[in-house]
Amino acid sequence: MAEAVRHDKTARQLRLLSDALDSGRLGPVRxxxxxxxxxxxxxxxxxxxxxxxxxVWGLVDPEDDGxxxxxxxxxxxxxxxxxxxxDEIIAAVxxxxxxxxxxxxxxxxxxxxxxxxxxxxxxxxxxLEQVLSYPxxxxxxxxxxxxxxVRADVNVDVVLRYLRLRGELPDHTDHxxxxxxxxxxxxxxSLASLVTHExxxxxxxxxDDEQPAIDVGESDEEVARQFSDHDWVSAxxxxxxxxxxxxxxxxxxxxxxxxxxxxxxLGAAGLDEEEDLFxxxxxxxxxRVVWLGxxxxxxxxxxSVIGQFELTLEKIVALAVLMPIVAGVGGNAAVQVLTLMxxxxxxxxxxxxxxxILLWKESRVALINGVLIGSLVGMIAYFWFHSFLLSxxxxxxxxxxxxxxxxxxxxxxxxxxxxxxxxxxAGTVVVTAVTDVIxxxxxxxxxxxxxxx
Amino acid sequence: MAEAVRHDKTARQLRLLSDALDSGRLGPVRxxxxxxxxxxxxxxxxxxxxxxxxxVWGLVDPEDDGxxxxxxxxxxxxxxxxxxxxDEIIAAVxxxxxxxxxxxxxxxxxxxxxxxxxxxxxxxxxxLEQVLSYPxxxxxxxxxxxxxxVRADVNVDVVLRYLRLRGELPDHTDHxxxxxxxxxxxxxxSLASLVTHExxxxxxxxxDDEQPAIDVGESDEEVARQFSDHDWVSAxxxxxxxxxxxxxxxxxxxxxxxxxxxxxxLGAAGLDEEEDLFxxxxxxxxxRVVWLGxxxxxxxxxxSVIGQFELTLEKIVALAVLMPIVAGVGGNAAVQVLTLMxxxxxxxxxxxxxxxILLWKESRVALINGVLIGSLVGMIAYFWFHSFLLSxxxxxxxxxxxxxxxxxxxxxxxxxxxxxxxxxxAGTVVVTAVTDVIxxxxxxxxxxxxxxx
Numbered sequence: 001m002a003e004a005v006r007h008d009k010t011a012r013q014l015r016l017l018s019d020a021l022d023s024g025r026l027g028p029v030r031x032x033x034x035x036x037x038x039x040x041x042x043x044x045x046x047x048x049x050x051x052x053x054x055x056v057w058g059l060v061d062p063e064d065d066g067x068x069x070x071x072x073x074x075x076x077x078x079x080x081x082x083x084x085x086x087d088e089i090i091a092a093v094x095x096x097x098x099x100x101x102x103x104x105x106x107x108x109x110x111x112x113x114x115x116x117x118x119x120x121x122x123x124x125x126x127x128l129e130q131v132l133s134y135p136x137x138x139x140x141x142x143x144x145x146x147x148x149x150v151r152a153d154v155n156v157d158v159v160l161r162y163l164r165l166r167g168e169l170p171d172h173t174d175h176x177x178x179x180x181x182x183x184x185x186x187x188x189x190s191l192a193s194l195v196t197h198e199x200x201x202x203x204x205x206x207x208d209d210e211q212p213a214i215d216v217g218e219s220d221e222e223v224a225r226q227f228s229d230h231d232w233v234s235a236x237x238x239x240x241x242x243x244x245x246x247x248x249x250x251x252x253x254x255x256x257x258x259x260x261x262x263x264x265x266l267g268a269a270g271l272d273e274e275e276d277l278f279x280x281x282x283x284x285x286x287x288r289v290v291w292l293g294x295x296x297x298x299x300x301x302x303x304s305v306i307g308q309f310e311l312t313l314e315k316i317v318a319l320a321v322l323m324p325i326v327a328g329v330g331g332n333a334a335v336q337v338l339t340l341m342x343x344x345x346x347x348x349x350x351x352x353x354x355x356x357i358l359l360w361k362e363s364r365v366a367l368i369n370g371v372l373i374g375s376l377v378g379m380i381a382y383f384w385f386h387s388f389l390l391s392x393x394x395x396x397x398x399x400x401x402x403x404x405x406x407x408x409x410x411x412x413x414x415x416x417x418x419x420x421x422x423x424x425x426a427g428t429v430v431v432t433a434v435t436d437v438i439x440x441x442x443x444x445x446x447x448x449x450x451x452x453x
Numbered sequence: 454m455a456e457a458v459r460h461d462k463t464a465r466q467l468r469l470l471s472d473a474l475d476s477g478r479l480g481p482v483r484x485x486x487x488x489x490x491x492x493x494x495x496x497x498x499x500x501x502x503x504x505x506x507x508x509v510w511g512l513v514d515p516e517d518d519g520x521x522x523x524x525x526x527x528x529x530x531x532x533x534x535x536x537x538x539x540d541e542i543i544a545a546v547x548x549x550x551x552x553x554x555x556x557x558x559x560x561x562x563x564x565x566x567x568x569x570x571x572x573x574x575x576x577x578x579x580x581l582e583q584v585l586s587y588p589x590x591x592x593x594x595x596x597x598x599x600x601x602x603v604r605a606d607v608n609v610d611v612v613l614r615y616l617r618l619r620g621e622l623p624d625h626t627d628h629x630x631x632x633x634x635x636x637x638x639x640x641x642x643s644l645a646s647l648v649t650h651e652x653x654x655x656x657x658x659x660x661d662d663e664q665p666a667i668d669v670g671e672s673d674e675e676v677a678r679q680f681s682d683h684d685w686v687s688a689x690x691x692x693x694x695x696x697x698x699x700x701x702x703x704x705x706x707x708x709x710x711x712x713x714x715x716x717x718x719l720g721a722a723g724l725d726e727e728e729d730l731f732x733x734x735x736x737x738x739x740x741r742v743v744w745l746g747x748x749x750x751x752x753x754x755x756x757s758v759i760g761q762f763e764l765t766l767e768k769i770v771a772l773a774v775l776m777p778i779v780a781g782v783g784g785n786a787a788v789q790v791l792t793l794m795x796x797x798x799x800x801x802x803x804x805x806x807x808x809x810i811l812l813w814k815e816s817r818v819a820l821i822n823g824v825l826i827g828s829l830v831g832m833i834a835y836f837w838f839h840s841f842l843l844s845x846x847x848x849x850x851x852x853x854x855x856x857x858x859x860x861x862x863x864x865x866x867x868x869x870x871x872x873x874x875x876x877x878x879a880g881t882v883v884v885t886a887v888t889d890v891i892x893x894x895x896x897x898x899x900x901x902x903x904x905x906x
Contacts, residue, residue, distance in 0.1 A: 277793065308542055313773050314775075336722045373745055384760075436777070
């Protein structure tokens with residue numbers, strides 16, 4: 001329901017826009033587009049098929065171009081950049097914050113990068129080069145070097161006078177950072193404390209030095225965790241010598257959290273999170289066929305297990321009818337356990353210290369569910385094929401497969417993690433391969449033992 | 454890799470804690486626990502099995518109890534509350550912000566709720582009752598009525614004097630809200646502009662009246678979208694008459710975004726997002742068996758399709774070996790399309806205006822992938838079973854099933870959405886039911902037509 005509201009609002013804009021585009025009246029389209037925030041325009045452009053996307057992109061206020069480019073996925077960004085000439089690109093990106101520019105710069109044509117660098121003053125160019133020197137997905141890449149610093153040995157009135165002289169503050173400045181003469185990070189002072197204390201209060205009485213600074217090499221996911229655990233709006237970034245390098249703000253953290261969620265959802269289906277709704281066919285095919293190939297291998301593995309029992313299947317064709325049930329429901333049970341484990345691993349809640357307890361718990365759940373679902377399926381099979389032994393076979397096979405599902409669901413994600421493979425991406429293929437193989441093997445194997453004698 | 458870092462850090466704490474717990478030395482455990490932020494303690498408690506959880510909970514600084522309760526899932530919260538006596542609960546929750554208290558209050562025993570209400574002053578009690586009067590998942594539930602307001606017709610120095618008199622500001626106050634005499638919302642003034650402008654500047658020159666206020670009835674997902682599209686830290690909440698009621702802050706929005714992602718990931722496996730790693734067995738069984746039952750129905754549907762072809766299967770047992778491949782790979786293709794659609798729907802990027810174009814694009818991708826994968830499988834089948842016609846049958850069946858996967862992947866989520874069923878939860882079951890049925894039917898049907906004549 002809640003999602004429907006958002007959907008309705010954006011979908012309504014989309015419909016209005018689409019109608020206006022179809023009617024060829026670009027005036028209303030331009031007005032509509034330019035009431036939106038850059039992130040909303042980005043979202044809209046992603047929802048348009050290539051032809052319409054280009055038309056709308058041409059109508060966006062050039063002042064917003066840079067921010068819009070920051071807010072779209074790589075594929076759409078490429079297609080938008082392809083529509084711009086170098087001067088337009090330079091004009092669009094030169095006013096961006098350093099961290100946004102760093103995010104964008106690698107998608108720009110080389111000649112444009114040179115021009116952009118030339119158009120910047122030396123200080124900003126050096127800052128950009130510094131940010132680019134850190135690995136992607138690290139705190140260094142997320143930080144903006146534009147920070148407001150103060151000294152500890154002054155009073156509130158000195159700071160206020162300095163700020164008035166300085167004028168505008170960078171976006172999301174909720175704290176000023178206190179540094180030593182050598183630019184070492186000492187602590188932070190909130191704007192809230194500046195405006196609630198008397199002019200004569202010394203800054204060192206207002207310092208909060210409890211918040212640890214973020215190390216420039218920290219991973220972006222660790223940064224996101226700290227922000228959400230501590231409810232920060234901004235945080236200082238320092239190097240190994242505690243020298244203040246920059247500042248990370250909550251808006252970037254929100255983007256990381258969203259990207260993580262996307263990565264998990266799309267990765268589980270073997271999709272690249274940059275895949276665009278209207279990716280060119282060739283790209284979409286290439287992006288998906290690898291994953292389908294991997295799944296095909298596991299399907300052939302399962303088929304080869306069935307192949308071992310051709311003689312049994314020839315004699316009792318009911319087995320062929322029922323065998324997908326054993327494999328399929330076992331797969332569902334395994335994915336449930338896997339999903340809980342993947343969440344636990346992502347939150348750091350699962351480790352060597354509690355894996356055994358989890359395994360024990362999940363085995364008991366599996367046994368109960370196996371007996372419940374297995375008996376139900378056994379009964380239905382009995383009424384369908386009128387064979388008591390067949391219904392015993394399928395019940396036993398399901399109980400075995402549920403237990404295999406619990407084992408695979410708990411242990412395989414731990415194993416994948418240790419092998420540095422993301423269990424959120426590879427988990428489903430691997431655990432369902434196990435439940436397919438065990439499902440077919442236990443069902444057909446038990447049938448061969450029990451029914452053919 | 455990035456995730457591993459986080460995992461390592463929390464897992465290390467967990468291991469240390471676990472070792473200390475096992476050794477029975479509670480002193481180190483207490484020290485370790487109380488260096489953590491409340492959200493981190495919550496995360497830790499969720500990772501502990503019930504026995505250890507209770508011990509650690511007893512060691513948490515009572516001052517943090519309330520914040521920790523806010524930061525754990527419903528199931529764990531219940532188990533923690535069960536360990537506290539009414540006085541402890543009252544002491545823990547009475548200093549919480551109104552929005553956090555509203556979040557918690559429904560999990561408290563009735564007698565405790567009465568005591569908590571009695572211990573509050575009248576103003577706060579009325580505020581709590583107001584917040585509780587709005588539906589869950591609405592802006593009204595998220596807001597904190599504790600806001601700092603100013604009037605437009607004063608100068609900066611008057612506001613600064615007022616703030617110094619007032620003392621501390623609520624957390625995440627980055628803007629003051631400007632209201633009329635009748636408490637109508639007029640706009641906002643940032644702390645940044647207060648500290649960068651001269652004392653004599655009139656507030657009405659600093660007002661930003663471009664940011665629309667949030668309507669108290671808006672859904673929490675719409676609130677989250679607006680925050681992340683506009684990069685807000687806090688936003689005003691108003692009623693239908695534009696009267697300022699409270700304020701929503703970014704920390705709550707981050708929680709919503711995380712909860713949305715969890716809901717999608719867990720919902721797709723038929724799990725309740727409140728399911729705890731160490732849920733009691735009975736609860737875990739109950740939570741999962743319904744989903745397994747639903748999947749069982751679709752499995753029997755697929756089995757009944759196979760049942761129509763018993764005669765064919767009796768004659769050509771190779772069909773039984775190969776049929777899970779057709780159904781399985783088709784299911785994978787469908788889930789890929791579904792996943793892209795679910796993301797597009799959640800972002801509002803998919804609607805009636807572009808559904809047809811998407812269907813056309815996905816059909817072409819499916820046809821190409823179907824031909825590629827189908828031919829590959831056909832070749833392997835030929836080398837395995839030495840039947841040219843069999844390999845033609847499986848190739849054709851795969852092409853048909855890939856096209857069915859594209860149709861189901863694009864159309865079913867739109868249909869589910871229109872029926873007010875969340876496609877992120879129900880989508881996978883429904884589309885794989887389609888590819889199972891079409892896969893078995895087309896493969897066995899074509900085999901009957903082509904191979905048995």
